[in-house]
Every structure is written in C-alpha cells, then in structure tokens.
Amino acid sequence: MKAILNNGTWKKCSVLGLIALMLSFGCSPEPNQWEDINEEGAFLVYRRQSLIGEESYKITSNKDSIIVKSLQGENERGRITGVDAELHLTMDLSPTYYVNRRLANGDTTNNLIVEVKSDQVSVWEKRFEVATTSTPDMFFPLHSNIPAAMEMMLYHYYFKQGKPEGIPTLPRGEITITKTGQDIIQIKGEEVTLDRYVVEGINWGGRTIWLDQSNNLIALVKANTQIRELVRKGYEEALPTFVAGNVTEQMNTLAQYTADHKEDQPAITALVGADVVDGLSDVTQKDMTVIVENGKIKTIGSRASTEIPEGAQVIDLAGKTLIPGLFDMHAHSNQVQWAPAYLAGGVTTIRDNGNEIEFATAFRDAIAKEGALGPDILLAGMTDGAGIMGNGVIRATSPEGAREVVAKYYAEGYNQIKIYTSIQPEVLKVLAEEAHKKGMTVTGHVPRAVGNTVSAVESGMDQLSHKGLFLSVLYPDKTTTELGRSFLSEYEVSAARLKQATDFFLKHKTVLDPTIALDVIRSLPRGTPIEVAEPDAFRMAYELFEGKRFRSGVGPKRSVEATKDYTKAMEIIGHFYRAGVPIVAGTDNVVPVYSLYLEIETYHKLGGLTPLEALKTATIIPARAMALGNQTGTLEVGKEADIAILNKNPLEDISNLRTVSAVMTNGNYYLSDPLWKAADFIPRNN
Numbered sequence: 211m212k213a214i215l216n217n218g219t220w221k222k223c224s225v226l227g228l229i230a231l232m233l234s235f236g237c238s239p240e241p242n243q244w245e246d247i248n249e250e251g252a253f254l255v256y257r258r259q260s261l262i263g264e265e266s267y268k269i270t271s272n273k274d275s276i277i278v279k280s281l282q283g284e285n286e287r288g289r290i291t292g293v294d295a296e297l298h299l300t301m302d303l304s305p306t307y308y309v310n311r312r313l314a315n316g317d318t319t320n321n322l323i324v325e326v327k328s329d330q331v332s333v334w335e336k337r338f339e340v341a342t343t344s345t346p347d348m349f350f351p352l353h354s355n356i357p358a359a360m361e362m363m364l365y366h367y368y369f370k371q372g373k374p375e376g377i378p379t380l381p382r383g384e385i386t387i388t389k390t391g392q393d394i395i396q397i398k399g400e401e402v403t404l405d406r407y408v409v410e411g412i413n414w415g416g417r418t419i420w421l422d423q424s425n426n427l428i429a430l431v432k433a434n435t436q437i438r439e440l441v442r443k444g445y446e447e448a449l450p451t452f453v454a455g456n457v458t459e460q461m462n463t464l465a466q467y468t469a470d471h472k473e474d475q476p477a478i479t480a481l482v483g484a485d486v487v488d489g490l491s492d493v494t495q496k497d498m499t500v501i502v503e504n505g506k507i508k509t510i511g512s513r514a515s516t517e518i519p520e521g522a523q524v525i526d527l528a529g530k531t532l533i534p535g536l537f538d539m540h541a542h543s544n545q546v547q548w549a550p551a552y553l554a555g556g557v558t559t560i561r562d563n564g565n566e567i568e569f570a571t572a573f574r575d576a577i578a579k580e581g582a583l584g585p586d587i588l589l590a591g592m593t594d595g596a597g598i599m600g601n602g603v604i605r606a607t608s609p610e611g612a613r614e615v616v617a618k619y620y621a622e623g624y625n626q627i628k629i630y631t632s633i634q635p636e637v638l639k640v641l642a643e644e645a646h647k648k649g650m651t652v653t654g655h656v657p658r659a660v661g662n663t664v665s666a667v668e669s670g671m672d673q674l675s676h677k678g679l680f681l682s683v684l685y686p687d688k689t690t691t692e693l694g695r696s697f698l699s700e701y702e703v704s705a706a707r708l709k710q711a712t713d714f715f716l717k718h719k720t721v722l723d724p725t726i727a728l729d730v731i732r733s734l735p736r737g738t739p740i741e742v743a744e745p746d747a748f749r750m751a752y753e754l755f756e757g758k759r760f761r762s763g764v765g766p767k768r769s770v771e772a773t774k775d776y777t778k779a780m781e782i783i784g785h786f787y788r789a790g791v792p793i794v795a796g797t798d799n800v801v802p803v804y805s806l807y808l809e810i811e812t813y814h815k816l817g818g819l820t821p822l823e824a825l826k827t828a829t830i831i832p833a834r835a836m837a838l839g840n841q842t843g844t845l846e847v848g849k850e851a852d853i854a855i856l857n858k859n860p861l862e863d864i865s866n867l868r869t870v871s872a873v874m875t876n877g878n879y880y881l882s883d884p885l886w887k888a889a890d891f892i893p894r895n896n
Contacts, residue, residue, distance in 0.1 A: 242301055247271045253358040254446055255284055256439040258566050258592070259453065259603040262286045265293075265440070267359030275300060280357040283313075287631075288599045294318070295357045303367045308351035308360070321756075324351035324380055333381045337737075337760055341381070352379035354413050354756045358440045361412075361419075362427035369425050376411075382752055385411035390462075393420065393455055395448040402445075404428055408459050414753045414890065415547040416463060418456040431456035433545040434757055435799045437566050457572050464546040464576055467888055468583040471550065475878050476523045478503045481853070483513055483528035487861055489829045489844040492822040494861055500532060502851040505877030510847060525879065531859045533825065534844050535559065535585075535852030535875055536867075537832035538806050540675060540723050540796025546573060547751070547889050548802070549584030554885035554893075555803035556854030556870035559842065560585050561796070561832070563653070563675065564592035564602065564628050571622050577876075585875065586852075588626075588836055590653050591619035593641065595632030599658075606633065609640040616644035625836065629654030629671060642670020653723070655679055661689040664714065673721040673835065675796070677729070677779045680722055683711040684782075696775035703782065711782075712789045721792040721835045724783055726776060726816075727808040728800050733772035736763035746804040746868065751890035758801055777816055784817030787827075792835055795828040802891075807867045814864045821864040851877065868894070 248270050255263040263284030270277050278297040284290070292313035298306045308324040323334040331345045335353075348371060350364050368377060368387055376384045391406045404420040417432035429441045429452045437456075441449055479502045486495040488510075499516040501509035509516060518524060535558025541548070543562050552560060562570055570589055576582040593615050594600040596607045606612040616627060627645045629638060629652060638660055642652045653673035656666045663674060663683035674680040681698065682690045684707050693701075715722070730743050740747045740759055747759050764772065787793045793813070797805040806828065814824040833843025842850045853874040858866035872881050883893035 244271050244276050244301060244303070245273075247276070251359070252443040253440045254443055255282065256441070256449070257286055258437055258564075258601070259439065259449065260600070264443075265358055267357070269359070271301070273301075275306065276303070276363075278359055278363055280359040282357055285598050287601055290314075293321075293355065293357055295360055297351070297360050297363060299363065299367075303363065303370045305349070305351055305367075310353065310355070310357075321355070322351065322353050322381070331380065335381050337762075338381075346378055348374065349378045349380055350385075352383070352385065352412060353381070354434050354753055356412065358427060358430065358442075361430070365419070365421060365427060366425055379411065382755075383411050385409060390459060393451055395445070395451050397445060397447065406455055406459075408463075412753065414751045415545045416459065418452075418459045420452065420455070434754065435542060435544060435802065437544045437569065453566065453568050457568050460546045460569065461572055461576055464549060464573070464582050464584070467546070467550055468581070471880060471884060471888060472581075472583050472878055476521065478508075478519050478522040479874075479877075479879060480518045480522045480524045481527050481532065481855075481874070482518070482524055483526055484530040484532045484855065485859060486510065486845060487531055487533045487822075487825070487859065488846065489534040489822075489825065490846075492820065492861060494531070494859060497528075498532075500845070500851075500853070502853075502874065502877070505851055507845065507847050507849055507851050510845065523879075527855060529857075530871065531856045531866075532845060533854050533856060533860060533867075534829040535842070535854050535873065536806065536828045537561070537795065537843075538797055538803075538828075539563075539794040539832045539835075540725050540798045542799050543573065543587065544569065546584075549573075549577070549582070550885040551803050551889035551891060552585045553583065553873050553875065553880055554870070554882040554889065554891070555806070556856070556867070556873050556882075557803065557806065558585050558852040558854070558873065558875040559588065559832075559838075561588045561590060561625075561836065563590050563796070563798075564630075565589075566602075567591070567604075567622060574623075581876075583878075583880075589619075589622075589624045590626035590628035591615070591622075591624045592628045592630060593619075593633065593654075594630035595634055595637065595657070595659075597632055600632045601630045606637050606641060609637060612637045612640040613644050616641060616648065616650070620645075620648045620650060624650065626650055626673075627652045627654075629657060629666075631655050631658050633657040634659050635665070635669065638666070638669045638671070646670065653721075656682060656690055658689075658691060661691075662686055667714070667718050667720055672719075673723065673794075675723045675725060675798075677722075677724040677726060677776070677783065680724075681711075681779060681782065683714060684708070696771050698778040698782075699771045699774040703778070708782065708785060712786060712791065715786060715791045716789065719792075721794060722783070722786065723794050723796045724779070725796055725798045725809070726780060726783075726812050727805040728798050729772065729776040729779075730808060730812060731761065731800050731805070732764070733769055733776065734761065734763045735766055735769040738763055740801070744801050744804055744808050746807075746894075747801050749804070749886075749892040749894070750802060753890075754802070780812060780816035781818070784813070784819060787813075787817065787819060787823065792831050793827050794832040794835055804868075807865070810867060811864050821861045824864050825860060825867075851875070870894075 253265045265282035267280040276299040282293040295310045310321045408416040413434040419430040481500040541560040574587040577584040651672040656679040664686040830843035855872040857869035860866040886893040
C-alpha cells in the first residue's frame with residue numbers, strides 16, 4: 211500500500227477503482243461501530259444508595275438507523291412506577307425520533323415525543339400542545355428523567371460531533387460536558403479505568419458521570435433535589451467510588467461559587483439607614499444603624515446617634531428593612547446549588563431532614579469549617595426500618611442496630627435523628643433513648659407501626675413533621691393509616707379533642723413542622739398553573755420544571771377535599787401556636803426557597819398568625835428548637851449577624867418576605883441577584 215501511495219496511484223484511481231484496489235489489498239472502509247449492532251445491558255437504580263429498581267435496554271440497528279429501547283422499573287418506598295422509552299438515530303447518531311412514557315397505577319402516560327420529519331422537528335410535551343420548528347443542525351431530545359441508555363447515546367453523539375462546547379436540547383435548554391479526571395476502580399479483582407465528567411443542563415446543577423474507554427456510560431450520580439445513582443450492572447461494587455466522586459465535584463462547584471461571590475470583608479461593617487424588624491417586637495425601628503463586628507452584632511441604634519467606627523465598611527441601606535435571617539426547617543439540600551439559592555432568598559440556616567452522609571457532612575463542613583458560601587447547615591440523620599417501604603441506606607432494624615445508627619450519626623456531628631415510616635416501636639424507643647443520652651433530639655414522621663402521634667411522642671420523639679401525620683394526635687384511638695389522608699375534611703374536631711391535643715403537645719414540648727405549602731401545591735386542580743399558588747415558581751431553574759413546576763394536579767373532587775383538609779388543619783395549627791406549641795416553617799423542597807415564603811404566608815392567611823408571629827416560625831422559634839436561641843433568630847446585640855435585607859417591610863405585608871435584596875451571614879454581605887443567577891434562577895430585580 212505504501213508503494214502505491216508513493217507512485218501516485220491514488221491520484222489516478224476513480225472512486226470505484228479505489229475501492230477495488232483497497233479490496234485487492236485486503237482493505238475495506240472502516241466499519242461503523244453501530245452497524246448490525248445487537249447489544250443488551252442493564253443499569254441498577256439507587257435512591258440515596260438504596261437499591262430501588264433496574265433499567266434494561268437493547269440497541270439494534272439496520273443499514274439506515276439505530277434503535278434504542280429502554281424499560282425502567284422502580285419500587286420507591288412502595289410506589290411502583292416505570293419508564294418505557296424508545297430512541298431512533300441515524301447511523302451518524304443524529305436523533306430522528308424519541309418517545310418517553312411513564313408507567314404507573316396500570317396506566318401509561320406520554321411524557322415527551324420528539325420526531326424529525328425532513329427539515330422540521332415536532333415536540334410534544336405532557337400538558338403542552340405540539341410545537342414544530344426547523345430541525346437544528348445539532349440537538350438531542352432530553353428531559354430530566356432521561357433513561358440511562360438514552361443518556362449514554364447522548365454522550366456518543368457528543369463525541370461524534372467533535373466534543374462541542376454545548377449541545378442544544380429539546381424541548382428546552384443546552385448541555386455542557388466537561389471532563390474532570392479519571393478514576394481507577396476494582397471490578398472482580400481487575401482494575402478498570404473510567405473517565406469522569408460533569409454534565410450540566412439535564413438536572414439542576416451538574417451530574418457526575420463515568421464513561422469507559424469506549425465512551426459507554428458506566429455510572430451517573432444526579433440530584434434534582436434528591437440524590438440518585440445509576441450504575442451499570444456488574445459495576446455495583448464501585449458504588450462508593452461513584453458517591454465519593456460526585457461529592458468531590460459538588461464541592462468543586464461550591465468552591466467556584468465561593469470564589470465568584472465571596473469577597474474579603476472588613477472586620478467591621480455598618481449597615482446604615484435601614485428600618486429594623488428585630489423579630490421580637492411588632493414595632494419597626496426606623497432609620498437605624500447596625501454595626502457588625504467579626505460576624506456578630508455589636509450595636510443597634512438610630513442613625514443619628516450611632517457612631518460608625520473608623521475603618522468600617524459602610525453600606526447605605528436607606529429604604530430597606532432588616533429582619534433576622536430565615537430558617538428552612540425541612541430542607542433536603544442534596545446539591546450545592548442550594549447554597550446560593552438559599553442565601554439569595556434570605557435563608558441563613560437550614561435543617562437538612564435527610565440526605566446521604568457523605569454529601570451532607572461535606573456540604574456542612576465546607577461552609578462551617580472552610581468558609582464556603584452558604585447557609586449554616588444542621589443535620590438530621592435519616593433512619594428507617596427494613597423492607598421495600600424503607601427510605602435510604604441507613605436502617606435500624608433491632609435495638610442493637612438502633613444504638614449503632616445513633617453512634618454513627620453522633621460521630622459525624624449530626625444534631626438529630628430523623629425517623630421515617632418503617633421504624634418499629636421497640637426500635638424507636640431505643641433510638642430516642644440513645645439520642646437523648648448524647649444530647650441529640652429526635653424528629654421525623656410518625657412510623658406506621660407506631661400508629662399515632664401520641665405513641666410516637668411517648669416513645670421519645672421531640673419534633674414531628676407533616677400535618678397529615680402529627681394531627682393524628684386529635685384521635686389517639688386511631689392510627690394514621692386508619693385516619694387516611696385528608697381526614698379533617700370528614701372529621702369534626704370538638705373543643706375537648708383540641709384541648710386534649712394542645713395540652714399533650716405543651717406537656718411534651720413537642721415542636722411541629724407542618725410543611726403546609728406541600729399540601730397547598732398538591733391540592734391544585736388538574737390543569738391549574740402552579741403560579742396560582744406559588745407566584746414565583748417560574749423563576750426556578752428550567753431543569754426543575756418537569757418535577758416541580760409542571761405538576762399534573764388532582765381531580766376536582768380531590769382538590770376540594772384536600773383544600774378543606776389543609777384549611778381546617780391550619781386553623782388547628784394556629785390554635786396550637788397561640789397556646790404556645792412551637793411551630794416551625796419548613797418546605798420539603800416543593801419549590802426551592804420560594805415555598806418557604808408560601809409556608810409562612812399560609813400561616814398568616816389560614817392560621818390567623820400575625821405577620822410577626824408568622825415571621826417567628828422561621829426565625830426565633832426554630833432557633834430555640836435547635837438550641838440556638840442565644841446565638842441567632844433575632845436581631846440583638848451579641849448575636850450572630852444573620853440578617854436578611856428586604857426592599858419592603860414584612861410586618862406591613864407578610865408577602866414582602868419575597869423582596870429580599872441582600873443577605874448577611876458569617877460576616878459576609880451578598881447581593882441577592884448575583885446569587886440567584888449562580889443558582890440558575892431568574893432574579894427578582896427588586
């Protein structure tokens with residue numbers, strides 16, 4: 211062949227002659243790796259490292275196209291669902307057809323259909339009309355719940371396109387793929403080298419993926435407000451490496467946020483000219499100066515009479531209102547995008563109510579010990595019992611196991627044990643006893659086997675989540691299962707029952723976390739935009755739209771029933787508050803950050819709390835519940851300078867909490883809009 215090249219034969223050959231010549235030398239054009247392919251495989255699906263399902267796939271091809279079929283099934287805490295998907299590609303990996311269907315309750319629902327016909331591409335998305343546009347030169351059909359097999363083909367497409375800076379996706383968005391390193395794993399005693407990448411544009415923030423040397427997807431770790439791991443079958447022994455790799459990439463992202471937005475701060479800062487709502491009194495202090503020194507409030511006084519120390523940074527906040535930084539007492543901060551988002555919204559402390567230990571402790575420590583940008587994080591360790599209804603990988607199935615769980619969380623610096631629904635009664639008692647011995651408190655759900663709020667509290671639970679569970683206290687002779695959902699829409703609550711329940715909570719000093727915003731959103735009638743209840747939902751990152759914004763809603767009858775239930779529940783919760791039962795505001799991730807405002811607004815609107823009382827549910831009451839009342843929760847001299855700066859006064863209208871324009875915490879002052887942008891949210895531009 212070399213001789214032929216040298217004597218110029220290539221120049222003289224016709225195309226047909228060239229092919230014949232190649233064949234005569236035993237050569238042929240390099241075959242396409244996708245020709246006549248017949249490949250099958252599977253991925254294991256984990257939620258918080260607990261195996262919940264499997265995805266099987268098959269790739270076949272003919273002379274014109276490649277067909278990828280995938281079927282994913284999950285049993286996630288007893289909810290059995292599936293995804294059936296099919297993708298068609300040309301031999302150069304350009305997509306021509308994609309359909310994704312959700313399987314649940316015996317029904318099949320189309321989620322997304324994308325089809326290319328000539329120079330036009332049509333996109334049908336659940337709850338939307340068909341949209342047709344010119345076929346882009348480069349694109350890939352994509353949504354947040356894309357099966358692993360289809361995602362693998364996306365990466366093959368990326369390499370086929372020459373590793374472009376970004377790939378437009380339909381129905382919206384663009385992805386970027388960045389190689390960050392390699393990991394060497396052990397599989398059945400053999401070393402395997404994998405390339406690690408961070409992919410942005412599929413879920414909120416980045417997902418971490420691993421490809422083998424043939425660019426086949428081996429594993430991915432993602433978090434669209436909850437962490438999931440998908441691992442190619444046969445590679446599951448490397449799950450700890452994948453979990454650790456994702457934590458590394460997440461912390462790298464947090465470090466970048468910090469570098470981009472955290473500036474060197476002087477030891478002393480003077481916040482000048484703002485009105486002050488201290489969180490104690492419903493009297494607004496006008497035209498004040500707050501001196502912050504080394505992260506703590508040194509002075510609060512009128513602007514006219516307060517002397518500003520020499521060398522202080524002076525920030526003019528005339529026309530603004532200062533309030534204590536907010537708490538979210540029911541967070542699941544599974545990704546570092548929460549850090550800028552929470553601060554942008556004026557949230558300076560969160561209680562994480564269930565997360566993977568590796569990520570949660572790294573996130574907390576990066577902020578607390580390394581000075582990374584973000585709210586202070588308090589941790590409640592997710593703990594559940596045995597069986598498919600269980601949640602997460604930390605399970606307490608015996609008294610001895612309960613002791614080990616508490617010891618593990620205590621050693622990791624957790625504040626609380628979080629109880630989930632499959633814990634058995636005898637195990638709950640040991641968890642509570644051991645936690646209390648170590649100075650920890652116990653929060654969470656009323657377990658099914660325990661039956662009722664009264665039994666749960668008497669077994670040692672200090673705090674309770676979700677109004678639909680803890681209001682079983684009104685009917686101590688019935689279990690939560692017997693009462694069912696929305697039982698208040700059917701049951702009458704007598705004054706005697708209400709007094710008995712109130713006295714019980716006061717006696718045990720029980721802290722209640724209603725998550726009422728979750729009920730408000732879930733009760734919307736089918737077809738109703740979420741913005742009817744949560745007006746800022748459209749601001750969230752577009753990758754969250756499918757799971758958080760484009761909700762299906764419920765039927766008319768169910769909507770009426772559920773609305774009646776949470777309305778009556780809020781009347782009862784308002785009564786509890788006025789009697790002295792601690793009520794704390796938490797979101798459970800309905801709409802990131804914004805549903806905290808909805809939670810507080812609902813306490814005022816339906817619970818009858820004054821604006822100051824509603825504000826306290828997200829400031830001093832949670833601070834005291836977490837034994838931090840002497841450190842934060844109000845604006846007082848000597849306390850930490852956890853301060854939210856608002857454009858309008860929330861005591862005049864509680865919805866003014868939405869006008870946060872800046873925040874101060876850990877001695878650092880941040881403007882909100884740049885942080886919203888960092889979190890890929892639409893800024894408010896107040």
